[in-house]
Amino acid sequence: MKSIELFAGIGGMALAAGWAGIETIAFCEKDQFCQKVLKKHWPHVPIFDDIKKMNRQVLEEHGVIEKDGTVDLISGGFPCQPYSIAGKRRGKEDDRDLWPEMFRIIKEIRPTWVVGENVANFANMELDRTLFDLESIGYRGRAFIIPACAVGAEHRRDRVFIVAHSSSKRLERVHNESNRIDLQLPKEIISGFKRKATPRVLRRGNGIPNRVDRIRALGNAVVPQQIYPVFKFIREIHEIETK
DSSP states (O other): OEEEEESOTTTHHHHHHHHTTOEEEEEEOOOHHHHHHHHHHSTTSOEEOOTTTOOHHHHHHTTSSOTTOOOSEEEEOOOOTTTOTTSOOOGGGSTTOOHHHHHHHHHHHOOSEEEEEEETTHHHHTHHHHHHHHHHTTEEEEEEEEEGGGGTOSSOOEEEEEEEEEOOTHHHHHHHTGGGSOOSOOHHHHHGGGOOOOOOOOOOOTTOTTHHHHHHHHHHSOOHHHHHHHHHHHHHHHHHHTO
């Protein structure tokens, strides 16, 4: 399977996707420090820095996808500031609401799978819009809220993951064979909702290169273990579809 990751940050999604056997073939990320991290760990994967200028034609010109072709998966943790309880929660009235740009690219590329990520409060504000947009172009989707403490992190960090599949007759075959796959979240993740996590206070360190950039990048990053089960199930379902 091949994937394009939008709003990639330092590549948390790409790392988890790789664990599941999904190859990332392009990133979109504007932050220069994050770009350095991506180039270090994925030196041969092209990085596009402006989501508003990224489109099918650009991807075809750079050889990311073939003309009239597609990819198996488009993923992205679009900016959370419009929905975070730490902000003003202006939603789609906020200039940083970039779901419409991700949706535009999905419409142009038409991947088999879509995975979106955001803060938990997104489910209270704009989840209905996102699912409606995807359904309007033939995708079936649902959302999960998974806490980071369920996968061993020392903080709660609830995140909502939107998972959508392009509707097709092949999906009926997946449902018929779904007894081969546990499509429920693992028990350790379910139990994480009842777990109390107390974050440790990081020691201040003077002289650490790019310390502010590193902390900001980590704060915005997806915990790879948190989203890995999603990619794992997608990979297993893909194997049934293409059998």
